Amino acid sequence: MKRRSFLGCSALAGIAFTQGTVQAESKRTKVFTEGGSFSLTGYRAALYSPALQQSLKVFQITDSHLTLDDERGAPWLDNSKRMAAAFQNNIHFEDGKTYTVPENFEMTLERAKKEKADFIVLTGDIFSFPSPAAVDFALEKLQATGIPFAYVAGNHDWHYEGLPGSSKELRDHWIAERLAPMYQGENPLCYSQEIGGIRFVFIDDSIYEILPEQLEFYRQEAASGKPLVLCMHIPLYVPGRGVGFGCGHPEWGAAKDHIWEVERREIWREDGHTPVTYAFHEAVFNTPDLLLVLTGHIHAASLDVQQGIPQIVTAHNACGHFTSIDFKPLDNA
């Protein structure tokens, strides 16, 4: 893994940093307001935009909750046992048959190959705890597809229940100890990859909060003028949604955290979100060139459109769910 400081997200070369500003109104490329279109039917989404130069098929996989483990995980059995017992009976959303979690993960990757996906986006909770065996399995299967992939963590990926330390500290520790290969050299907390003329921006919001360096990185990306897709685990707050949509939710905080003792983790902040997290939420939905937000976490599919920007929540891959997104230039519509 390339050594990049968590205190400085990888910045784009040649892009001027413009604190808190976005592109001029004339460059707006929102799909709904600038002549593009968007549809979501079941697990298939299509997005047409004049900002795109070529077609691209993306498979989003989230919340696979792989629980494979071996002797390397033995010292943490007490910390993994509750999540290891979860997701034992997984009824596939299409055929109604029961599969193991690894079977559903593999079948989804086969589907991505069969449908000639150009890019696989993994938006967290691919693992139920940071098991070396599960990471090895996922990497082997992903690499075997021959399809480029990118990953950002969810709140379970790095969580062994009942260990001392803040969520931020534990995230940093287990990413470095176990999850690092999943990032293929990128900065785990914020990075971007350009595929087919789209900048896919990965921001780790798995502690529900955004750090100052992540906000700065996002603002740099937003100022790039490139069409963006934002990929995170926890959905951004949208009016009417519960605290599961907990990145920027005004009711998020200790008073609404009812499972911190069950999950044996740090309780959510007494005072709610930090100003930085609220600033990130505001920046995202005011990004003119943001085509789409892809998230998971909720284990139920949903679509919200906020200020002209669609946010998809893809249901849990533990039951076979995925979303296939076709990005297309408007001329090909």
Ligand SMILES: [Fe+2]
């Ligand atoms: Fe999950």
